[in-house]
Amino acid sequence: MHAIPLSVQLGILVGLLALSGLFSMSETTMMAANRFRLRHLAQSGHRGAQKAIALLDNTDKMLGVILLGNNLVNAAAATLVSVIALQLFGEEKWALGAGTLIITFAILVFSEITPKIIGATYADRLAPIIAYILTPLLRICYPIIWFVNLFAAAILRMLGLSLRPSAEASRLSPEELRSLVLESSNVIPKKHQAILGSLFDLNAITVEDMMTPRGNIEILDIEQEWEAVHQQLMTSHHSRLPVCRGSLDHLVGILPVRRLLSGVGSTEFDESALLAQVQPAYYIPAGTAVFSQLSFFQENRQRIGFVIDEYGEILGLLTLEDIIEEIVGDFTTSGTGTDNDLEWDEDGSIVVEGARPLRDLNRMLDLDFPLDGPKTLNGLILEHFQDIPEADVSLKLNNIAVEILQTQNRSVVTARIYRPVTPETPDSLYKEPVT
Known part of the structure; x- marks a missing residue:
């Protein structure tokens, strides 16, 4: 080592510190990178992102090669500093102590803190680039990494821990996904953000929370005078009416009012003609989640259903439009005597x-x-x-x-x-x- 000029030794030391910084930055970059963004890039054909995802799927091996390289480089740098101190100051004890302090400070500032700050700040941008460096290193050092991981895996098993997290642990929960949407206001328009937020709420509420209560349902009672039935059909603002005898306890079915508009004025229009157009009622258990009911409406080709309790009593009415308005906001015309928008008066x-x-x-x-x-x-x-x-x-x-x-x-x-x-x-x- 004494045959090597001091300037070359210092140059090697700087190179070792730079390599240590690269490994430190790699560790922080890969662990801080947004995996969902990387997966999107990988699915788009980005080679660097594909390599990064492959490394992240084998975290134990990736960290093994990073830490192996980092510790070897740091040990080599510390040894080289000791050699340089001995060459400059001889066997002085204070020289070795000073060299230890200097290399510790240099590693801390130039090889740890600064590179890790850079890696954490620009993780998504640097991860695909660093993946090109780590992938071949992992192939070269694989036997060593495999041997070291044998001991790491044994220690983890003793602690009752798994070497790799389960697939469930890496998935986002609905609450986490909702927070992700709410924090993406800079890339998602406010209206789209509100719609996505409403979608997350659909699994948290039931049809009973959204239904029109029984007392507010307009019914067509065919037990009343026929003139009253005829007048109600002509003036109703609903496209479908529940048909019953006396009350909802004796429900007959659902009448699509629009189909009768052309024949209501005919002298041949009577109760039998009306009942011929009545469709069977569709019933919904009160505890059904709204999101599930949206799927059920689609599967059963229904647009309206009666919410019932455990005894089969009708509690209210739910329509497909109610669910859609819950997602995108009110857009249909208000019914008579109702107001979709509420605002405080001047007196609060x-x-x-x-x-x-x-x-x-x-x-x-x-x-x-x-x-x-x-x-x-x-x-x-x-x-x-x-x-x-x-x-x-x-x-x-x-x-x-x-x-x-x-x-x-x-x-x-x-x-x-x-x-x-x-x-x-x-x-x-x-x-x-x-x-």
Whole structure:
């Protein structure tokens, strides 16, 4: 070694530090790279991404070659520094100590921290490039890596750990995927982001959360006077009507109203002609997830179904349009007497129907009514009082002030909701109800 000029030794030392930095950067880059982005590039034919994915699928071997190279280079650098110190200062103990401190500082700054910061910052860009370096190194050093991994695998087995994570562990959960979508606002338009977010919610809610309650369903009672039936068919704004005898407890089926428009005015149009057009009813168990029901609608070629409880009693009505609007937002024309959009009045309150679903109120007014019990505001109020409330009574539901304005037939018809006080709510926009 004394025959080698000092300048060459210093040059070799710099080269060893650079190699150590390369291995350190490789380790951080490969572990920090976005695997989903790499898989997309690999599927598009990107050779570097394909090699990177192959390395990441064998993490134990990839880390083995990186750490093998890094430790060999660092050991060689430390030895070379000791040789240079002895050559310059002789057998002085302080020289060896100083050399140790210098090489530690150099490795820490130039071969560890700086390269790893670069690797973490530009991981997705560097991973396909580094894969071209690591792949041939792994082939060359494979026997050594295999031998070393025998001991690593034995230690992992003693600790009850697996050498490679299961496929399930590397998959994203729905919650993680939802967070990924919400954090991608710079590449996904806001409207598309809202649609994707709604899709994730479909598995968390049931048809009972979205259905039109039984009391709000317009029915065609063929037990009434025929003139009344005829008038209802002419004036109904629904394209399909449930046909029953007396009530929904005696449901006959679903009538596609549009098919009868041309024949309603005919003198030959009677009950038998109407019943000939009635289609069988489609029933949905109350606990069915909305996303599953969307698939069932498609498989059974249905667009409307009646939600039933465990005893077969009809609870409400769900349509394909209800699910689509839950995904993309309201787009159909509102029915008579209904309002799709809700906005706070200037005094910080709003009058709503008691039959309004709590999910709609939470979404449109940014409220926090509980959803694990009753589905409508009327149901929540009745549950709170455990009795039939009277008008002009105020209460707080989950810290939200509600004033009952009108009751009829054992239910709340209308109520006034007051905007909850928040740090962002000006005092001028909040009015406490009079109890």
